[in-house]
Amino acid sequence: MNQALSTHLVLIGLMGSGKTTIGRRVATETSRKFYDTDEMVEEDCGLKVRQIFSQWGEPEFRRLEHVALLTALAKKEPGVIAAAGGVVVSELNRQVLKSARDEGRVRIVWLKADTSVLLWRVQNGVHRPLLDGDPEVAMKAMHDQRSQWYESLASAVISTDKQSALQVVSAVVSVMNEGISHV
Ligand code: S3P
DSSP states (O other): OOGGGGSEEEEEOSTTSOHHHHHHHHHHHHTOOEEEHHHHHHHHHTSOHHHHHHHHOHHHHHHHHHHHHHHHHTOSSOOEEEOOGGGGGSHHHHHHHHHHHHTTSEEEEEEEOOHHHHHHHTSSOTTOGGGSSOHHHHHHHHHHHHHHHHHHHOSEEEEOTTSOHHHHHHHHHHHHHHOOOBO
16 A cells, blocks of 8 residues: 555644645545544533633643644544644654654645735634734744744645645645655
């Protein structure tokens, strides 16, 4: 079997990069199960991301997020996993993803976009309490801190700024099937 087909696909990138939308469509198109770490956390504790942040605090959210990531990666059948934007902040998560990538258990795609495009896409910040203050400042800070981690983890990078969702989906599927690394 083509090795690229026997591994999980993990989508990483900042808020608004399209991990959930694109991931869901890729999963449908490739007949895989779709996992979204935010949704898994919400289902697990019966609270919305925003409520978890306000009632339990960000560190507890990050703990739950770590568990969700491990749970998704442990699925036997290859799936499509949307890893929430902040997953890479944890060194442990980065190690887990890097080992899985190096062992060929996951293929990691960074959906990359300019912060101005991301800001435009995240106007509805329902599950994004970190953008409650000045979204521009927060997004820029996240970009500056996290880009190096997305870059170092990515098996492939897809620039989404100038592509439609349909084009990005097809680029991701190509990466999955053919193992190409830049689209
Ligand atoms: C976060 C990203 C959000 C959500 C939470 C924190 C982050 O997920 O987990 O608001 O730290 O980047 P998305 O990347 O799916 O928006």
